[in-house]
Amino acid sequence: MNLIGLQLPQDLTTRQFDIVKCLVMAMERVGLDFLSIEKTLRDIESEYKNVEYTVIRKAIRNGGLGKYGRTYRLSTQEVCFWINEHLKERKQKSLGI
DSSP states (O other), X not given: OOGGGOOOOTTOOHHHHHHHHHXXXXXXXXXXXXXXXXXXXXXXXXXXXXXXXXXXXXXXXXXXXXXXXXXXXXXXXXXXXXXXXXXXXXXXXXXXO
C-alpha cells in the first residue's frame, strides 16, 4: 500500500499527514496492512496529542524496524505499544537509568 491508494480526509493537518506517512512506511517494513489507517491515526492523535510529532515518528520507525520485537499483526494497539516503549526509553534516559 502507498499514500496514493489511501482514502484520507481532505482536512488533515501537516502533523496528521506526516503520521500517516510513517504508518505507511511501517506497513511496508513489516509487510502487513492496517484495517483502517484513518482510525489508527485518530486514535494516535487522541492518545498522544501532547507528544511531539518527532517522538511519534521515531517510535513508529523503530517499531517498524523491529526494535520492540517482531510484529505479527499491525494494529492501533501495536503502534501504541511502540510509542509507549519509546516514551519509556526516553524517560529512562532522562533519569539516567
